[in-house]
Amino acid sequence: MKCLWAFFAVAAVLLTFVPFAGARPEVVDRIVAVVNDDIIRLREVDRQLEPVRKQLESRNLSEEQMREQLYEARMQLIDELINETLADQQIEEAGIQVGKAEVDAAIEQVKQRNRYTDERLRQALEMQGMSMEQYRSELRHQILRSRLVNRKVKSSIVITDEDIQRYYEDHPENYGSSPRYKLRNILLAGPDKDTNDPEIRRRINEIREQVNEGSSFGKMAEKYSLAPNADEGGELGEFAVNDLARDLRSVIGDLEEGEVSGGVETRQGIQLFYVEKIIEPPSEPLESAAAEIEEKLYNEQVDEKYRAWLESLRENAHIRVFR
Structure with a gap:
C-alpha cells in the first residue's frame, strides 16, 4: 500500500502537466485525493463545484472573499467525495448492484405517488434545479446506499411511540398550516x-x-x-x-x-x-402524522449511524489529500 501511495503522489504531480512537441505544457487534470486504491480527480471536483462557483460569482464578493469561500467549498466537496468513495468501495466489496429497471421502477413509484406524467415530473425537477439524468443518478445512488445501510446499520434502530409524540409536540410548524x-x-x-x-x-x-x-x-x-x-x-x-x-x-x-x-x-x-x-391546509392530527414522523426519525437515525460508520471506515482507510 505504501508503494501505491508513492505512485499516486508522483502521479498527482506528473498528471498536472502534459507536454507535447512545439507547445508549452498545459494544465489538464490532476489527482486531488487518494482513498485506499481509488483516486479523486480535479476535473470531477471542478464539475461538481461549478454551481457553487456561479452562485459565489453572483454575490459581488471581493477577490479574497471569493478565493476563501471557494477554497472552503472545494475542501468540503472533497471530503464528501471521500465519503462517497469509501461507501462505493463497500458497495463493490459487498457485490451490491442496481439495474436500470430498478431505477425505472423507482421513478414510476414517484410519478404514481404524485400523479405526475413524464413531462410534469421533468417540470417539477427543473423547479428544484435538477435534470432527469441527475435525478436518475441520484435515485440509483440512494438505492445502492439504502441497501448498504440495510446491511450495516439498520438492524440496531428502534423508534418508540414516545419518540413520535415528542417530535410532533416539538415541531408544530410542520403539522400546522x-x-x-x-x-x-x-x-x-x-x-x-x-x-x-x-x-x-x-x-x-x-x-x-x-x-x-x-x-x-x-x-x-x-x-x-x-x-x-x-x-x-x-x-x-x-x-x-x-x-x-x-x-x-x-x-x-x-x-x-x-x-x-x-x-x-x-x-x-x-x-x-x-x-x-x-x-392553506388544515392542521394534521398526530394519528395521521405518526407514520411520516416515524419514517423521518428512522431516517435521521440511519443518517447518524451511517455517518458514524463512515467515520470508522475513515479511521481505518489510507486517505491522502493533495491541496
Missing part, C-alpha cells in the same frame, strides 16, 4: 439572455402590467412562453416553498395570491412566476 403555492410560469428567453436586455425588460413590464389590470396569466403564457407547458397556460402545479429550488424560495414566498414575480434568471432562462392560488 404550511401553505402550498399553485404556480404558473412564462419562459421568456433562454439562458443566453439576461434581465438587463431592453426587449426582455419591456416584455416583463408589459406582462406584469396586463396581469395587474386583470388579464389572464394563462392566456399570456400560451401566447408568449417558450416552455413546453405553454399550451397548458404555464401550469406548473402546487409546491410548498421548501420544495422549490433554493434560488426560487424567496421569490415565490414573497408573492401574494394573484401576483407575478419580476424576471427571474434560472437555469432554463428568464422566467416569470405567477401565484394563482395559495392553499
Whole structure:
C-alpha cells in the first residue's frame, strides 16, 4: 500500500502537466485525493463545484472573499467525495448492484405517488434545479446506499411511540398550516439572455402590467412562453416553498395570491412566476402524522449511524489529500 501511495503522489504531480512537441505544457487534470486504491480527480471536483462557483460569482464578493469561500467549498466537496468513495468501495466489496429497471421502477413509484406524467415530473425537477439524468443518478445512488445501510446499520434502530409524540409536540410548524403555492410560469428567453436586455425588460413590464389590470396569466403564457407547458397556460402545479429550488424560495414566498414575480434568471432562462392560488391546509392530527414522523426519525437515525460508520471506515482507510 505504501508503494501505491508513492505512485499516486508522483502521479498527482506528473498528471498536472502534459507536454507535447512545439507547445508549452498545459494544465489538464490532476489527482486531488487518494482513498485506499481509488483516486479523486480535479476535473470531477471542478464539475461538481461549478454551481457553487456561479452562485459565489453572483454575490459581488471581493477577490479574497471569493478565493476563501471557494477554497472552503472545494475542501468540503472533497471530503464528501471521500465519503462517497469509501461507501462505493463497500458497495463493490459487498457485490451490491442496481439495474436500470430498478431505477425505472423507482421513478414510476414517484410519478404514481404524485400523479405526475413524464413531462410534469421533468417540470417539477427543473423547479428544484435538477435534470432527469441527475435525478436518475441520484435515485440509483440512494438505492445502492439504502441497501448498504440495510446491511450495516439498520438492524440496531428502534423508534418508540414516545419518540413520535415528542417530535410532533416539538415541531408544530410542520403539522400546522404550511401553505402550498399553485404556480404558473412564462419562459421568456433562454439562458443566453439576461434581465438587463431592453426587449426582455419591456416584455416583463408589459406582462406584469396586463396581469395587474386583470388579464389572464394563462392566456399570456400560451401566447408568449417558450416552455413546453405553454399550451397548458404555464401550469406548473402546487409546491410548498421548501420544495422549490433554493434560488426560487424567496421569490415565490414573497408573492401574494394573484401576483407575478419580476424576471427571474434560472437555469432554463428568464422566467416569470405567477401565484394563482395559495392553499392553506388544515392542521394534521398526530394519528395521521405518526407514520411520516416515524419514517423521518428512522431516517435521521440511519443518517447518524451511517455517518458514524463512515467515520470508522475513515479511521481505518489510507486517505491522502493533495491541496
